Amino acid sequence: MDDLNFECTGCGNCCHDLRLALTVTEAIDWLQRGGQMELLCEAIPWPVEPEPGNAQAEYKRARSTPAMSGTLPVRISIILAAAFTGACPNLHADMRCGIYEQRPLVCRIYPAEINPFVALVPENKGCPSEAWQKTPLQRQGVLVDETTYHLVQQSRRANQLEAPLRTQICLELGLNSAALANEGFLIHAPESDALLAALQRIQAAPASQDTTTEWVFVSNRTETVETLLSVGATGHLVAPTPADTFRYHGFFPSSPS
Ligand code: SF4
Ligand code: SF4
Structure with missing residues (x-):
């Protein structure tokens, strides 16, 4: 469906069981x-620069930072995510947002998509059928709601600039493991006070990018680890121990043990 109208019914469905991607300032506010908060880390093997004109690669490149895994060049992509099970801690019983005027960008943009390579599909959203009417949201697949359009641009800019x-936050916290992009996420859940302090430090004094940083792949699939090792990367199978501060969220079944 290319043409969509939309008017929020205030049902509150979109305020439950989420990982909300936040900007640095929003993350500080959220923790305060x-x-x-969680850090969702993935690494993209990047042995050579893609040909100019590859829009998807350019989009990924702009939102990631260069690093190494063994001898394999990679790009590290991190999502700063507010995480909650059940209702958002800011959601009131009558389904109103308790921080409406300060709510994160992603909440203002929903149900529109931020990633230009993801089509807006109503069936994938939590909005009831009666919400998809009244105000024009998109025409022929293009956002026409001006407010949402500008919020999406703002979100994309922040995602790129930050x-x-x-990456600096991860390094400050000693986190250097990531899932293979498109295979899963490595979810780091640092202690809130430590994360807040790191966020405030890097916001006050951003460091220049360190491209020599060493990252380690973690996967739930033997063939993935073997392939990565064969091209010079460092990595291992996920093997949670009580000392681990991360969880692995894979998109595919684990290899048999
Ligand atoms: S911050 Fe507000 S709009 Fe965003 S998920 Fe929470 S209750 Fe919903
Ligand atoms: S699920 Fe859709 S209709 Fe319901 S509150 Fe969220 S944006 Fe509004």
Whole structure:
């Protein structure tokens, strides 16, 4: 469906069981309100620069930072995510947002998509059928709601500008493991006070990018680890121990043990 109208019904469905991608400032605010945050890390093998004109690669490149895994050049992509199970801690019983005027960009943009390579499909959204009417949202697949359009642009700019800061946060916290992009996420859940302090430090004094950083792949699939090792990367199978501070969220079944 290329033409869509939309008017939020205030049902609150989109405010449950989420990982909300936040900007650095939003993450600081979220933690200061007592919310929980996670860092979702993935690494993209990047042995050579793609040919100019590859729009998808350019989009990924702009939102990631260069690093190494063994002798394999990679790009590190990190999402700063507010995480909650059940209702958002800011959601009131009558389904109103308790921080409506300060709510994160992603909340203002929903149900529109931020990633230009992802089509807006109503069936993939939590909005009831009666929400898809009244105000024009998109025509022939193009966003026509001006407010949403500008918010999407703002979100994309922040995501790009803050890519080095997100990597810096991981380095400040000693986190250097990531899932293979498109295979899963490695979810780091640092202690909130430590994360807040790191965010405030890097916001006050962003460092220049360190391209020599060493990252380690973690996967739930033997063939993935073997392939990565064969091209010079460092990596291992996910093998949670009580000392681990991360969880692995794979998109594919694990290899048999
Ligand atoms: S911050 Fe507000 S709009 Fe965003 S998920 Fe929470 S309750 Fe919903
Ligand atoms: S699920 Fe859709 S209709 Fe319901 S509150 Fe969220 S944006 Fe509005």
